[in-house]
Amino acid sequence: MAQQAYMTQTDNGGSDPEHRTSRLQRLIDALTRGWRDDRRIWRRGLVLAAFAVVLAVVMLAHAQIPNRIGNLGSLVETFLPWLGVFIPVLLLLALLRRSATALIATLLPAVVWLNLFGGLLTDKTTTGGELTVATHNVNAENPDPAGTAREVAASGADVLALEELKASAVPVYRDALRSTYRHHAVVGTVGLWSKYPLSDVEAVDIRLGWKRAMRATVSAPGGQVAVYVAHLPSVRVKLEAGFTARQRDKSADALGEAIAGEPLRNIVLLGDLNGTMNDRSLNAVTSQMRSTQGAVGSGFGFSWPAAFPMARIDQIMVKGAEPTSSWTLPQTPSDHLPIAARVKLTTEDS
Structure with missing residues (x-):
């Protein structure tokens, strides 16, 4: 009687592995029969x-x-x-x-x-690195510059670049960041805040007629670093003209020339380049520098527009220095996401 009960259980599709296999095979056959015939x-x-x-x-x-x-x-x-x-x-x-x-x-x-x-x-983050840098296009129409400053400072960045600084908002950013960064410099609509001393601050001519790029030497514990901050011209997509980027392309060429002539070994570029690393028009810059987003970290690191990021147009790039990690920061009231990276400086012995 027990044997008969056991046989009834397995016949009803209980736990017999062979029975489950046959049912799966029949299901596959049913799904593929239309293809085969x-x-x-x-x-x-x-x-x-x-x-x-x-x-x-x-x-x-x-x-x-x-x-x-x-x-x-x-x-x-x-x-x-x-x-x-x-x-x-x-x-x-x-x-x-x-x-x-x-x-x-x-x-x-x-x-x-x-x-x-x-x-x-895949996550390519590595350990090490003695300098954390961050960059953020804060948006000239940002309704809360003080709050934005505090949020990006909370990233722990040693060096922070801000772009699209409205003249009337500069004092607000300066006051909000003073307790974290002892050193800062603003040139036109871009600025640099640093925990370490700044020197040789100057504008970089990117052929615009007004100042949207700068260079400074940061005296970091691992050595001197040439830090460039740039906000290249915006691009537009128009039905009658297509992708209008001629001014952006000219500025990228000028920025590339300035970086190529930089005498310091370690170079970091921070800013809104209004273009991705795949865009050939940025070759003057991308051909001689490494993007931290592609070298380390994980994911695409899209930074714009902040509400639904579709492209990485905000960049952290290095030359000489080695990136060890890269990430995006939480959204602020700006239409861009801030991004950060950690880099390892090279020395003469490296």
């Missing part, structure tokens, strides 16, 4: 497959997209990581269409995207 799976979805191939080519050869028409190349490069959003959409459509061709073609952009950006999905 449908000989059109290779002929359907050709348009989806073509779109997947084009998407892969755009990501793989983005540097070849010309800038002659509306700076189209720079526009694509600014939002290049977001092209990956199309990959799951293509995958879903391929499944709905029961197209084996489209499914296989979708692997192409997936592989290209992972090759370009997969490294940002």
Whole structure:
């Protein structure tokens, strides 16, 4: 009788592993039967497959997209990581269409995207570093400059750069940061606050006609550091003109020239460059410096717009120094997120 009861339990799908396996196999067979019996799976979805191939080519050869028409190349490069959003959409459509061709073609952009950006999905933070730096475009129309100053100072940064400083708000930032930073300098609409002495403060000509970039020497415990603070001109996307960035590009070239002539070994660039590291128009800067966001930390580190960050246009870059960690800071009343990094200074013996 007990044996009969046991057999009844297993026959009803109880805990028999072989029975569960057979049920799973029947489910898989039911889901795939339509694919196996449908000989059109290779002929359907050709348009989806073509779109997947084009998407892969755009990501793989983005540097070849010309800038002659509306700076189209720079526009694509600014939002290049977001092209990956199309990959799951293509995958879903391929499944709905029961197209084996489209499914296989979708692997192409997936592989290209992972090759370009997969490294940002892993945490590359390392230990060490003796200098913490931060930068924040505080927004000229910031309704709470004092609160913003206190929030970014709470990051523990040894050196803090602020951009888009309104002249009337400078005293507010100065007062709010005085207890944390003994040294500061403001040039035009950019400023630098430091726990360590500043010297050789000067404006950097980025060919604008007004001052939006500066340089200073920070005498940090690990040695002297040339710190550049820059706020490059804004870019616009217009239907009739495309991605208008000519003034930004000229300023980037001028900033790159200034950094190339810097005599100090350790160089840190902080600021709002109004462009991402993928944008070829910033090559004068990016070709000679390393972005802390790409070298260490994890994630894309998008900083703008703060409400829904879509691009990393605020940058911390180094030359000579080695980044060890990078992160974004909590949102302030500004339309940009503040970002921070920790760097290790190099010496003559390094």
